[in-house]
Amino acid sequence: MLRLLFFIISLVTPSLSMISLNTIKGTGKSESSSKKTPVTILVHGLDSSSKTWEKTMPHLDGPSVAVDQRGSGYSPLGNPDNFSQSVLVEDLHQVITANAPNDDEKVVLIGHSLGGRVVLGYAATYPDKIAALVIEDMDIEERSPTSNGLVQLKPYDGVFDRQRNSKESLVQALKEVGYPDSFVERALGNGRLEPNAKAPQSSTWWSHISPDFRKLCYEHVLSTSQGKADCRTLASLFKEKKIDFSIHVLVAGKDGTVCIEESIQEMNEILGDEQLTIHRYPNAGHSIHSTEALKYQETINDIISKC
Structure with missing residues (x-):
């Protein structure tokens, strides 16, 4: 039986070099056992915010937190000159340590689209905080701003x-x-x-x-080879048996996905079948959590149950 999802708009206390991120918290479904369910952290993609997860969170087992990345939702952009993937990772680390503060507490970390690249980078940087990693409809291919046919930003002055x-x-x-x-x-x-x-x-x-967030993410995240480097870092840690958590890549249907199949296969080659599971949703659009909601929720809850 679903409990009421309480949306709590909160600010995560930043370090001096960070900004305050806006988050939404959910209680989700009742836990069915005495086993403590890890917190699920949800990270949106471009032209989005924590709002994209509002219909997902009530159906997840255990507590969840959806994040507004800097410059998105109700989170400030901060200094655009300091924007990088590592800054996005540190932003996320604030949220995770606030919601799983103990050293032995781990989270189920989910990232959609651009958020998938951010959570991959987080897992490579802070692997000890991960119970399971979910990348929704994103690969590790380097992408130029012109690779997206939907939105082509025009030049504009200053910050939007x-x-x-x-x-x-x-x-x-x-x-x-x-x-x-x-x-x-x-x-x-x-x-x-x-x-x-x-x-x-x-x-x-x-x-x-935020067009600023879109532009900066293409410049500093999507157009780089960091995704491949992060995969190799995780593969090395798995090989050395320093970490052991499952990684899941969720791929939308051919008419909705942004994933390049060769890049998905490259991820599989780097990480290996034992650590990486590829889930396919042939009828889903790019936002699998919205277009195949029930199947998506079943997948995530199955992942949570195994943590």
Whole structure:
């Protein structure tokens, strides 16, 4: 029986060099045994936020925390000159250590799309905090900004202001920097553009979408070979028997996936069948957790149960 999912908007206390990240917490389903269920940490991709997990979290076994990465959702961008994958990893480490503070506490770590590359980097950096790693519809291929046919950003000055005085001005601003009309309309429909929840007394509108985050992630994460390096780091640690957790790559259907099959096979060759399990969802779109929700939840709960 599902318990009520309590959404708790919280700020994770940062170190001096970090920023405060916004998170959403969920209680999920009742635990069916005396075994303590690890916390599940959920990390979104580009043009998204913790909101993408709102319908998933109530159906997961045990507690969960969804993160707004810097520059996304209600988390600030910080200094764009300091942006890197390692900074995103350290941001995530703040969240994980806040929710699993003891040395022996581990988490089930899930990343969708770009978030998959971030969680892979986290696992390679802090493997002792991982109970299981889930990468949803992402591979380790190097990707240029022009590899995405949906959104091609136009040049703009400074940092994009995600708060605007009206819905109309926010919609117009996103279109001006390159987001297609259809994309913006979908964002309105699923709450990625909404009245500013951080300033409810005002009439301002807020964008969970950040063109700055998109641009910086392509420059410093997706276009690099770090994904391959992180896979090799994990493979070495497994070989030396320093760590032992399962890695799962979830691949959407051919019409929805962003994964390149050769890159998925490269991950399998690097990590090996004993550590890596590839799950395929032929009818799913890129966001498997939304388009094949029941099968996705079954997969994740099975992974959680084995931790």
